Amino acid sequence: MGEFIGSIWWLIVSLGVLVTIHEYGHFWVARRCGVKVLRFSIGFGRPLWMKRGRDGTEYAIAALPLGGYVKMLDEREGDVAAEQVGQAFNRKSVWKRIAIVAAGPVANLLLCVALFWGMFVIGRPDFAPVVGQVGRIAQQAGLREGDTVRAVGDRATPTWSEVQMALLPAALDRADIDLQVAGTDGADRTVRLPLSRLPEHFDERNAIGVIGLMxxxxxxxxxxxxxxxxxAAWGVLAEGDRITAIDGEPVRDWRDIGPLVQALGEHGGPAMIEVERDGERLALEIEPRRAEMETGEAYWALGVQSTGRSDPQHDALLRYGPVQAVPAAFTEATHQARELFAMIGRAFTGRVSVENTVAGPITIARATNAFAGQGAAWYLSILALLSLSLGILNLLPIPILDGGHLLYYLIELVKGSPVSERVMAAGQYVGLALIAGLMGLAFYNDIVNNLVR
Incomplete structure (x- = not known):
């Protein structure tokens, strides 16, 4: 399916799973606390499908799939028959109300662990944490091509994705960090990466590139x-030629060609360029010519362009057995939760741009589609992160969110009586304003990051 349709599909599927589990958490605990549930709805607005269960609860799928709700019997929202008063939410003890409200976010956190477990058991294909070209800070620190990064700080890095995820927080904090590295000779060493040298402003989405790691x-x-x-290459080189050496210097990557051609041009005169063509190895004479960039800057050129294709095959697999995956899943969920809280802190203190912190539906849709395209394990990994984000977001002490209600109940525990209706109403307006602002920021970031750039 196309990217647009695929993105919409995976967004709906992902939100459907996350919202269903979240609301089921509320539903399951409410029922066990003796509260009558009137409706369990996935989505908002007009119901597209509805069925009444034997327990009297209406189960519905609504037209707007961007959330859901569990409607419980409550005297504050309508008349309640005398024989059902004991089943009303507002008549339950504060501890039961806390359990019911907290159950939704807790369900998302448990789902996060379960999804990480599934990811580890299935096995997530990835790339080996082997360094290609190095430059800038990475080169100054002593990293070399072919080095295998075993750990970043205290976090093991069995794949290149783990290297990226471990380096990003340190880069954002501009904190120097140790890398445990194995060289091509098999010798282990520690490399101190001086990320404090990063410029004050850099492209946070390309932190690894700014560090100089390829x-x-x-x-x-x-x-x-x-x-x-x-x-210079006209009549000498042909489309499909693989360049293997220039003037005796090996060429392993397209990026090797530029510096070698400049050196050859400065040296002057023709030289041999070695290529593979149709299974044969050829040595051809070539002499670079001067050319000019659009800025007017002169350089030496052959006159060839790359195919631009790079289709690497995964050469690493992040996998555990079903038993070993249990602690690994809890460890991963805990680590990602800490990183999420840290990222929220960076956004509030201005150490990281909110443009790259708050994602809207377009960004989420494209990400879920891209991850799903890489296989089940990759999709489970992003679904786990979304479930974690949803659980933690709902625990924030913002009125209208679960965390806001929990704040009211904690105040009730301290003062010995419920928060007044006036305070709760004012809190609802504040909460709506905050959520509206957050949604506005998310949509703005979506437009800037996906439509404008």
Whole structure:
């Protein structure tokens, strides 16, 4: 399916799963606390499907699939028959009300652990944590091509994705961090990565590139895609040639060609360029020519362009057995929760742009579609992160969210009586304003990041 349709589909599926589990948490605990549930709805607005259960609860799927709700019997929302007063939510003890409200976020947190467990058991295909080209800070720190990153700080990095996720928080905090590295000779060493040298403002979405780390799997093959007419390579090289050496220097990646050509041009005169063509190895004479960039800056050029294709195959697998995956899932969920709280803190203190912190439905849709396209394990991983985010977001002490209600009940425990209706009404308006602002920011970020750029 196309990206647009696929994104919509996976967004609906993902939200459906997360909302259903969240609301079921409320529903399950409410029933066990003796509260009568009037309606269990996935989505808002006009019901597209509805069925009344034997217990009298209406089960519905509504037209707007961006949430859901569990409507309980409550004297504050309508008349309650005398024989049903004992089943009203507002008549339950404060501890039972706390349990019912907290059950939704807790269900999402448990789902997060279950999804990570499934991801580990299935096995997430990935790339080995092997360094390709290095530059900038990474090169200054002593990292070399071919190094395998075993750990970043105290976090093991069995795959390149783990390297990226471990380095990003340190980069955002500009905190120097130790890397446990195994060289190509098999010797282990510790490399201190001085991330405090990062510029004050940098592209947070390309932190690894700013550090100067290029993974091995990101190599672009040195295959000629096009030869420009009337250039040094015209009549010498052909489309499909794989360049293997220039003037005796090996070429392993397209990015190796530029510096070698500049050195060859400065040296002057022709030199041999070695290529593979139709299974044969050829040595061809070539001499770079001067060319100019749009800025007017001169450089030496052959006149060839890359195919631009890089289709690396996964060479690592993050997998555990069913038993070992249990503690691994709890550890991963705990780690990601800490990182999420840390990211919220960075956003509030201005250390990270909210533009890259608050994601809207377009960003989430595209991400879920991209992850789903990489296989079940990858999709489970992003679904776990979304479930974790939903659970923690709902625990924030903002009125209208579950965390806001929990705040009211904690105040009730302290003062010995419920919060007044006036205070709760004022809190609802404040909560609506905050949520509206958050949604507005999310949609703005979506427009800027996905439609404008």
């Amino acid at each position: 993974p091995r799997h990101a190599r672009v093959p040195a295959i000629v895609g096009r030869v420009a007419p009337d250039t």
